[in-house]
Amino acid sequence: MDWKSTKTIFILSFLILNIFLGYQLSVKLQQNNIQYIADLPLEKQLEDNNINYKDELPDYKAKQTLISGQRAPFSPADLNTSKEVKLDKDKSANDMLVYSLKKPLKVTESNVVDEVSAFLKEEVYRGNEYSFYKKDTTSKTVWFTQSYDGKPILFDSKSKDMPGGMVKFHWNDTGEVRGFEQTFLSIYRQGTPQEIISPMKAIGRLFKTGYLSNGEKIKKVQLGYYSLANVEDVQVYVPTWSVETENGHYLVNATDSSIQQIDREGNEES
Incomplete structure (x- = not known):
């Protein structure tokens, strides 16, 4: 038996095993870190990413109705x-x-x-x-x-x-x-009031989908209405959170959290 060759094989085997175990440990730590971040309150996640929003959250009514509008x-x-x-x-x-x-x-x-x-x-x-x-x-x-x-x-x-x-x-x-x-629009209320998401959840939606980056400053948050569908000449408008930042203007559907419009071309809002 060639002991020198056998010794080399054992050393290489242990080295490969250590690399594999190290990789497994790294993956586990990364997964735990991701899970830890996901478990953090949204406020803490935004704070850790230097996303400034606290002075821009408006008061609102938790239930809102859809409206329809027709060009008059x-x-x-x-x-x-x-x-x-x-x-x-x-x-x-x-x-x-x-x-x-x-x-x-x-x-x-x-x-x-x-x-x-x-x-x-x-x-x-x-x-x-x-x-x-x-x-x-x-x-x-x-x-x-x-x-x-x-x-x-x-x-x-x-x-x-x-x-x-x-x-x-x-x-x-x-x-x-x-x-x-x-x-000019002739506007009419549609249906009964329904629960809408909070402005904080709208910001969280943008953050978790990658539209808000580290250090981004939120300039204005406002509840309005955005056209959801067009039935012949009548537009149906849904309660929507308008979130304006230094880098873009985002519209988040306040009933289902979907992002309706993204404008990242840097328009200046006053």
């Missing part, structure tokens, strides 16, 4: 009679109005929301039924949206189509607003 045609009586605006008949339609301002509104980029809001309330038809939704400094656009029961109608601001229930302003390179577009 404007009648002659609905046309804006303000002396500050003029209807562009060539660009307008029965359910979308396009106005130009007789005198351009001077705005500053840093304060454009407040400046346009004041004009909206005073000079736009039913302007007090719209509230600020989003500002995009790249396209120089400010959107205002209708609300139902104090909650805004949410929409994709990058959509090519003009959503219902919205007023949209543009300002130019010289800081002037020269016109706006307007649509």
